[in-house]
Amino acid sequence: MHIGVGADPHISLALPPDAKLERERADEPSFRHLDSDEMTIRIGRSGPLSDKSDNGDVYQRRRGAHTASSDGQDTGSKQQEGVGQTGSSWRRIVLLILAITIHNIPEGLAVGVAFGAIGKTSSASFESARNLAIGIGIQNFPEGLAVSLPLRGSGMSTWKSFWYGQLSGMVEPIAGVLGALAVVLAEPLLPYALAFAAGAMVYVVVDDIIPEAQVSGNGKLASWTSIVGFVVMMSLDVGLG
Template structure:
């Protein structure tokens, strides 16, 4: 652990997001064991991911952003609300541009710019879309430590990375196993599944560099990441978790995910 503490925030963000990508790959590797996934289990996985992201958005991002704004003498609600809405707006724009297809949806319901890409690629891009704010959130959390503010701690950033990593495990499985069911080989399904998490280290490093270079934007950056995650939860995860009649499973998964992330952040942060 000492070697990790000795790294600069950008390198810490890279290591942390490589960990979250690795957990995605572990989850995707379940395709070598299972060919199909029960719909109730999938709903629970998606709900769990939603719960983790909701809790992380407040405990790890919005609350520190408000504290930082208050400490600097700024009206606390300004960076929190502006950044939050900007994050949601950014994901809305990407959602309209990036071609993607949600799990279980027919090809005619593909979103973004129309292309002739295969269904498997569009499915992977749908998950990749919501991995962007996850990586960004972790990167910003580690970059925040460079500002030497009490509300930005190494333990809190590690808690966020752990929470994102935990929910990435079922997320990786939720990509690779449906791809296997679509007819892809186990190896291709695994490679596509883990590839959905590669964007996290990229977003994490960019987020860390941005806040280290411009400390004044830190409250806005934290709120931006929170807004982007909440957009993904409301637009993608919750609807997919509630798509079937077994809606209780998705709801219970969300409650458990929220509790896990809250415990991690409060206990470690």
């Protein structure tokens, strides 16, 4: 028989060796059987059976929830900024389309007046009216691109962008018919109408297109293209009379 050290001597004498060893193992602290992951998370209270409300797993859960809410707020602010930028881009596109459409009206009036005034004066001839129509028709190509390309860049389909670009120029034939019918009243207003059309386009280019090109990094290209455009139009004006 063996006498167990640290145990009750009466119980040690009564128990066999195997039962005594099992009882000594049972008296050892129970934290040896806890999971290692749980011990690394619980950093609050010193005991192995501490309440979970004071331990590190609750802190980790709270910290994770706070991090998720912060990420949600950042995502929401980024979405609001994106919506604001999209609205601003659409406002610029609408402004450009309206400016081009409005400035096409006096151009159509000019063509209509030129054809309606044939034979009324010595300077009004078919050749001059035809040359005016050709010059306005040539400069309508970049105007249609100025409407179609921003719409295509904003996500609209190719055919819809092309269609809206054509619609912006549909006011010219209508204005041409009205100008031919009212040639007597429109002829004195023709220089003012053409000046208004040119001023509208110059304003849109200087106020909107060139600053947008500077922001996107194409400032030099836009400046040289504007110069080339002025040279071409002046050449057409001199060459076609």
